[in-house]
Amino acid sequence: MGEAVTARPASTILLLRDGAGGPDDKGRGEIEVFMMVRHHEIEFSSGALVFPGGSVDASDREIIARPELYADSEGSDAAALSFRIAAIRETFEESGILLARPRGSKELVEAKQAASIAAGHRADLAERNTTFPDILDATGMVLALDELVPYAHWVTPEGMSKRFDTWFFLAAAPPEQLGAHDGRESTDSLWLSAREAVAGGESGRFKLPFPTTRNLIKLGKQPNVRAALDDARGKPVVTVMPVLTKLNGGRQLRIPLEAGYDGELFEI
Template identity: 30%
Template sequence: MSDRGERALDPADTEVPAAEVELAPAATVVLLRDGPAGIEALLLRRNPDLAFHGGAWVFPGGRVDAQDAARAGTADRFGVTAARHAAARELTEEADLVAPVEDLVPWSHWVTPPGPPRRFATWFFVAAEAEVEDVVVDGDEIHASDWVTPAAAFARCTAREMDLAPPTWLTLRQVAELGSVSAVLTHADARDELRYEPRISRDTTGALVSLYQGDAGWPTGDATVDGARHRLIWAEAGYRFERSP
């Protein structure tokens, strides 16, 4: 977690009304492998000079363009079919790795909360590393790569050595709970994708909170409301996830 990321989500710092920011379609690949210490995910570090999540560690991904939709045989750039092609293309462009389009399994769909000057509707796909290959980044948009266990990523995030956006952090937590690549893929195949439309607020302690559907405060965007919990709290010692049974 970083101060840069917290300021970007603070509702008090909103510069652009939500109605004036057009959503852009995007896609990302949560590429996984089973390592000696448990499940590992590929993370890429974005160029610190980039305006959107500069310096953050992210899964490979980017915008869905018209060519992705054309390859998918659809005119809908926001749909899952075009997003699959975009995710596969971005994996090759950013990490020089190949994942067959048909092997990408929908995991979740995130919509950037109001506030930032850029907002995305992003499909997250999970996939297994097809074969052992070296990751090669372009040195321009992407500056570094690492295969990490969720536990290692969380520790580095808490130590402020790795900037993770809430969707990245929460996705790592979800795959960690399942424990293996096969379990993640089986789970993804057996259910509909998770849907997230975060609303950003502050709780009674003043901590920044990402509210998700199912939280008592989500309908109004008020993190101080009593009731069911489904939220990510930006605590001093790192993120803290709360969800009611």
């Protein structure tokens, strides 16, 4: 047997907004979440519909040593901070959506300014011609880590050739920041309800990774963004590392029932 592959730290954000119109008494529709279709030539999850996110990198850890560049209400340790910072950086790089505040402000950056920052720096960040700390310095932004609510923690099973240790966060989408795919790592982007995304996975319209499906089904149980954030805030997150089992000639994945998903054993 070869050496065990270490799981790479990674983060992703479920950016949420309340859909317009709907049956409830506040006139809102279902929660909508921002998702992207990964390029078919990408090595990991090619062609899949996913939430924006990616691996933790060195610049994320560099930001930790500069507390003036972020606002964190959790009192997080260095490891937790790196996951949060990576989540916001990757989301900005992949979608142009920026969860940050102008230095000295209590309000999230306005959509027009966020679009200007994305137009001026996003491509250079993707090409590694600049770093996220440099962008924050140049634009006077402070990362809104306090807007992120831990939602899930998934670790790729042992024995896989590529493994990730991934934290999923919830966040209300900054007002009027709509997001757009970069055409490099992703080829499409859309806002859709959890129900629509899951139905698309079942019909073949979308290719949905297993953890993405489970988190969409879990999210779909909430009536609106505020309820989803309130339900997740302060709730213990149970780590999920699926276990592959074989039964009656088929294959199944088992996940901890206490993780709060829609079951424990799933046919694959």
